Amino acid sequence: MDWNNILTNVAGEFFAPTTAAYALAAIGLNIHFGLTGLINMGQAGFMLLGAYGFAISTIAGWPLWAAMLVAVACAAVFGLILGIPTLKLRGDYLAIVTIAAAEIVRLIGRSTALTELTGASSGLRGNDYKHTFQDSSPFGDGNFQLGPFDYSMSASNSWWVRIVGWTVVGLACLLVWLLIRSPWGRVLKGIREDEDAVRSLGKNVYSYKMQALILGGCIGALAGILYVLPRAVQPDSMGRPMTFFVWTILLLGGAATVFGPVLGSIIFWASLMLIKSVMRAGVPDSIMRTEQIEQFGWIVVGVTLMLLIIFRPQGILGDKKELAIDVR
Template sequence: MDWTNLLTNVTGELFAPTTAAFALAAIGLNVHFGLTGLLNMGQAGFMLLGAYGFAISTIAGWPLWAAVLVAVVCAVAFAVVLGIPTLKLRGDYLAIVTIAAAEIVRIIGRSTALSDLTGASNGLLGNSFKHTFQDASPFPDGTFALGPFSYALNASNSWWLRLVAWVVVALACLLVWRLMTSPWGRVLKGIREDEDAVRSLGKNAFAYKMQALVLGGVLGAMAGILFVLPRAVQPDAMGRPTTFWVWTILLLGGAATVFGPILGSMLFWSALMLIKSVMRQVVPPSFMSVAEIEAFGWIVVGVTLMLLIIFRPQGILGDKKELAIDAR
């Protein structure tokens, strides 16, 4: 077994664009759940809307900043439309509605009636919408090696994308930290703990929850952009499993913490890469095929999520007093 190459690939996952994208999506979910107590099971819907908004706008000839703005507007609109009828629901009822809403977005994206716009189940090819982002790079074309890590400077899986992705994640962490320590954040924590008590103090709990839903949704949409820049926009790539991966990442690192989503995403993707890589090397093909090894890796993810909920719902960095999972 080539341990050097294996460890290089696993370590590379720690700062990969996909890791950054899911960290950002988990930060958005942290605003929903960790800060406000909203059981949002539809974060993948925000990610898919952001990806579609960015890609379709770019294909239509819009500049980079305008395409990102369209993605943000799509997330805001979706949050408002979703929040008006659902934010009065609590606990598992809200979870059911949000996962259904995300599925509606995915199914609409797969619809053949919109194939000219969304590409239906085939999606949108990456080369059709990546050029504006790559053109914004200050780096020359070519490849750059930093230690054992060698990537292109401007291609899909590039240093430029990694730099932008982690800067966005850092800014999102800074924003959430400032909000958590602000009066606005303290009201959201109050809603998470006892919404009726917050209402009795004259606060409009519905308005605060709507603001949290919009903010977390915008972060999810930005995560969707980062997720599709190294690949294509494919609706089934951001379906129900994506939401559960984001939940696993958040609960692994710790809800209601600033750096929990980042730690969770790094551990999630590097551990998944390690499990699959080791099994491909040591498990004979006659016993388990490559497809079965891939499926087994996700089985491990599911078991991990169950064990987290049972034995350590607060995650690695979390405080159990900060976590309130209820179904009121």
């Protein structure tokens, strides 16, 4: 078993673009759930809309900044449409509606009626929309090796994607930190704990919930852009499992914390890579094939989530007095 190669792959997940994208999506979900108490099970829908908005706009010839604005605007409009009829719902009812809304987005995206726009189930090829982002890189072409990590400077899975992705994650963490300390953030916490009490103080609870839903959704749209920069836009890859992974990451790191989503994403993807790499190297094909090892890795993720909610509902960085999921 080549432990050097295994540990290198695991360490690479610490700062991979996918890790950054999921951390950013979990930060958006943290605004929904950690700050406001909204059980949004459709974060993947915001991510998919952001990816489609960015890719379609870029293919149409729009510049990078305009395509990103389109992606954020799509998420904001989706949040508004989703929130108007649903934000008066609580708990499980809101969860059911949001997961259904995300599925509607996915099914519309893979519809053959929109093949020319979305690519239907085949999606949109990365080479059709990545050029504006790659052209904005100040590093030029070629590869750069840092220790055991050797990536291109500006191509799909590049240092440029990593630098931009983790910079955006850092800015999002700063935003959450400022929101938690602001009067606006304190109102959201009050809504999370007892929205009737906040309403009795004259606050428009519905308006605050809408603002939180849209803001977290827009961050999710940016996460969707970051997620598809190293790959293609494929609607089935951004369905229900993606939302469950984002929830696992948030609960693992700790909801209602600033760095919980980041820590959760790093641990989640590094642990998954470790499990798969060790099993591929140590388990013979006669016992478990490669595709079975992939599925086993996700089974471990599911079991971990269950154990986490039972024994450590506040997450690694969370404060049990601040927020914990009631599993009684």
